[in-house]
Amino acid sequence: MIPYGRHDVTEADVDAVVQVLRSDFLTQGPAVPRFEQAVAAHVGVKHGVAVNSATSALHIACMALGLGRGDRLWTVPNTFVASANCGLYCAADVDFVDIDPDTWNLSVPRLAEKLAWAQERGALPKVVVPVHFAGQPTEQEAIWALAQQYGFKVLEDASHAIGAARNGEPAGSCRWSDITVFSFHPVKIVTSGEGGMALTNDAALAESMAMLRTHGITRDPRRWQEGDGAAWHYEQQLLGFNYRMIDIQAALGVSQLQRLDAYVARRNALARRYDVALEGLPLQLPTVLAGNRSAFHLYVVRLKPGIAKKTHRLVFDELRRRGVGVNLHYTPVHLQPYYRGLGFLPGQYPEAERYGCEAITLPLYPNLTDAMQDEVVAALQQTLA
Ligand SMILES: *Cc1c(COP(=O)(O)O)cnc(C)c1O
Numbered sequence: 001m002i003p004y005g006r007h008d009v010t011e012a013d014v015d016a017v018v019q020v021l022r023s024d025f026l027t028q029g030p031a032v033p034r035f036e037q038a039v040a041a042h043v044g045v046k047h048g049v050a051v052n053s054a055t056s057a058l059h060i061a062c063m064a065l066g067l068g069r070g071d072r073l074w075t076v077p078n079t080f081v082a083s084a085n086c087g088l089y090c091a092a093d094v095d096f097v098d099i100d101p102d103t104w105n106l107s108v109p110r111l112a113e114k115l116a117w118a119q120e121r122g123a124l125p126k127v128v129v130p131v132h133f134a135g136q137p138t139e140q141e142a143i144w145a146l147a148q149q150y151g152f153k154v155l156e157d158a159s160h161a162i163g164a165a166r167n168g169e170p171a172g173s174c175r176w177s178d179i180t181v182f183s184f185h186p187v188k189i190v191t192s193g194e195g196g197m198a199l200t201n202d203a204a205l206a207e208s209m210a211m212l213r214t215h216g217i218t219r220d221p222r223r224w225q226e227g228d229g230a231a232w233h234y235e236q237q238l239l240g241f242n243y244r245m246i247d248i249q250a251a252l253g254v255s256q257l258q259r260l261d262a263y264v265a266r267r268n269a270l271a272r273r274y275d276v277a278l279e280g281l282p283l284q285l286p287t288v289l290a291g292n293r294s295a296f297h298l299y300v301v302r303l304k305p306g307i308a309k310k311t312h313r314l315v316f317d318e319l320r321r322r323g324v325g326v327n328l329h330y331t332p333v334h335l336q337p338y339y340r341g342l343g344f345l346p347g348q349y350p351e352a353e354r355y356g357c358e359a360i361t362l363p364l365y366p367n368l369t370d371a372m373q374d375e376v377v378a379a380l381q382q383t384l385a
Helices: 011-021 031-043 054-064 082-089 108-120 140-150 203-212 247-257 260-278 312-321 337-341 350-356 370-384
Strands: 047-051 072-075 093-096 127-129 153-157 179-183 196-200 299-303 359-362
Touching: 011 247, 031 047, 031 196, 031 247, 047 054, 047 203, 054 082, 054 153, 054 179, 054 196, 054 203, 072 082, 072 108, 082 093, 082 127, 108 140, 140 153, 196 203, 260 299, 260 370, 312 359, 312 370
Parallel strands: 072 093, 072 127, 127 153, 153 179
Antiparallel strands: 047 196, 179 196, 299 359
């Protein structure tokens, strides 16, 4: 089976990890700040806070933004559940904004409409979480303009998008947001095994996220509220967690990051090959907006209903039988049983729902060879014939 995604680990990565294993620090050593600085420098953000997953990063980001009971968080239905769950962790109410039918990202017109509607009812969101789906940057500057108009915070879920850019601006640069989150899960663009990072240009947000990742404790004497300078003194000032990234993970991340540009270039080259090879099949291919460079975390096609002769389910199962590890990103979050239990219903976000009935993620990763990709294309041609 050719999987839809796969990590790439080199001998240099192995050496970097082994070096940490032979060093004095397995955790809370120098590799974590080194990784934070490297990622922050790469996207041009001042502060990076590394944690054990993007899910943890989303959680502490929402907490640092002050999200709590009675507040609202909005995201898109076409995302991994973590983009929405972070709101529920903070006891906030979660709601969704439908997607654009071509980019499959948050629809800015739908967001503008929903904000106007919510303002009349006194029900504006405190935090909006746009997701750079499949690695394509969202229309972040337009979302930011609405944030200024309506007074909400913007938390970019850039789990798919490290290495992407919009009009030359790196995705996740926080130019048009308060906080950005990246994921370093093995299926993402670069990996630390498991891991995530929250980035911000705001020193106070960075400091509170750094405390929240480690129990809400500060060891910085300048922040202490009490204490007489005793050698044992530290202070817990918030209720935080143990969400720390360890040095073994950070060393892998630093080593992987050196190949980020090559990975994104290869992913784009493979995406262009798919674009050419799949033309003429009953499929809607990915649309990349002018000025955008996608990181192509995923290459998703949509079956054109009425033109394709087989159903989504049949095409999917047949591709799997032919050895192509296709996947679905995503079943709309509001249709998950847990969210149905919160009262969400089919029909609420029609674009995301239509998308979920048509989308197929094809294999795409740096070590996918042209020959393997040709096998995928042949399997798709035979299945749709
Ligand atoms: C992978 C992913 C996450 C969660 O990342 P983890 O590091 O696995 O916690 C969150 N949001 C999106 C959009 C993702 O794809």
